Amino acid sequence: MNKTSASQRPHEGDRDFVESLARGLEVILSFTRESPEMTLKEVAEKTGLSPATARRSLHTLRKLGYVGMNGKRFLLRAKVLSLGSAFLNSMNIKDVADHFLQEVHEEFHDAVSLAVLNGNHVLYVSHISSMRDNRFRARIGYSLPIYCTSLGHVLLAFSDPKAIETYFDTVSFERYTSRTISSAEELQSALDFVRRNDHAAALEQLEYGVLSVAVPVRSPDGDVLAAVNCSGELSRANLDTMIETRVPALRKAADRIAAALERHPALLHSIQSGNVDSPSGIGADLALGGTIATP
Template structure:
């Protein structure tokens, strides 16, 4: 790491050291002993052990039980996959997201499944004064968001159970689905219809329509959603919105190699 790169900025020492540890392991052919890390970074073994134990707890590093050497963990791979997957996806999807947003003057999101949550990787804001407050990189639960539910609908039942078990099913509003039986029924309907609603499930006053994006294998890899306040996303508008959101997601899927055999 370039020690002078951020010299003018205030750094959190423990965080900087943890990053240095991971960078050293990577440069050392993804394998390093506690002694090697300690000597290379000029830190005591006890300091390195404390930092690396924390990294292990969050799956950024793991220790080979046979050799005792430390290697980078799957969490970094998972995060890298999200970044890699989103790069081409974002460039393909963005013009279509803009078109959809401009048609209805509402906020449109592009999202991926990252671990047990939804992460928003692109956003086109509404042109209206009252708009959805969200940000790229923001996360939300899956079971109570439109885009989260279309992503869950593309998974196996056991995968859904694992995700929801890890997050729990907090009831954000009276409309939030808060049990697995209802969720499974909802996901089956979404898989059949090809779109999902969030009708004030995560926030009162907010409605959303979402649809899945599929790759060349027909696997759901992302989702898009159009969101707005309930006074604008009316019951009468939902059907039209569903058609257009599904069509936009389908266009993105086709550009990514999806073959529509229906």
């Protein structure tokens, strides 16, 4: 996971910034699939906070019911889910996206997702799973790197040029398969493909045997707000077949989601403010769900 130390945050000089709140969220997000239980020392090392500061944050979170203990090791409690569910409930995700994604899933039996940019990652805000047992099983709140996902290619390709430049300056490439994009040149080629074709295609980027296609969700003004994708198995369809069959269905779903966003402006404003307010211009790096280990 990308980690920003306490001395490298971009809010210096902002007197309204609540440092203690930021530290508490940072502590929550330090727990991952790879580190579900940690000692005080491990939390401090992972967050870049001093042991004293990490201890106070953990103590407060424990008093509030968000953190528990197993002996001398800290762990998250289920109450943390309420933070994510507050977003889902207030933003009408079910009405905006789930039904349309479900229709695509029922037609092709692929995993189908809606995602937005979130720092150097894509964040899943709606997801219909397939039955396959894959290494990176997405879910709502899941976060994956931009550079090796079809969703990320769509979202980055149509971002503000300064945000794209910032991303290329900060991204670290990690190989998950021999096909994983591992250079700026390869990624730029993938973005050019998206701009020419208005869809992305990814083959075995995160794991072997898995491929996906994605299309943008646009506002009436043409701004890209989110992306939707299908993820399937190479044993069932090749990339050309995915593009020929799934892309038209995804475009239809994306249009219907865009129309639904107009009827639910709170979610639309949430997505737009996330893209505008973040220091990078791509989206704040906050996800109350799982993230895979990234450089």
